[in-house]
Amino acid sequence: MIRVKVAVGIILRDNSVFVALRNSKQHQGGLWEFPGGKCEASESAEVALVRELKEECGISITECEFFKTISHDYGDKSVELFFYKVTGFDGEPVGKEGQEVRWVAVSDLVSYDFPEANKPIVVALMAHY
């Protein structure tokens, strides 16, 4: 099965994180996500992260830190997700592609439905905030 490499940004400010609702037509649609997307051929995860957050949220990253890698097989698709904590950025994040977005207190993340691969990330974040 093909495995896609994905760069994902956990955009943090104070004790809140910026989340977006995946369109119903997308893979894992109707679930909340941390913004990000597929790395292009021979593109590093960090370069893809900067590009995707600009495209999807309109921000320019000024400070980020690698957090965790998660590999997950959804059955129809296998993903390798590179999660980064984004702690500095220029601009105010919005849903540039029309997606519903929200700042959510990290302690409230448990109330949001994320794709299966994100579950260990949500648990790890909640343990630290």
Ligand SMILES: Nc1nc2c([nH]c(=O)n2[C@@H]2O[C@H](COP(=O)(O)OP(=O)(O)OP(=O)(O)O)[C@@H](O)[C@H]2O)c(=O)[nH]1
């Ligand atoms: N962006 C993002 N993708 C995630 C997360 N968790 C997770 O399993 N994924 C999976 O990662 C894969 C790629 O993400 P994506 O659909 O955002 O890719 P993209 O922005 O390049 O989208 P496109 O295909 O519309 O161009 C999808 O299969 C998606 O289900 C997450 O928190 N954020």
Ligand SMILES: [Mg+2]
């Ligand atoms: Mg995306």
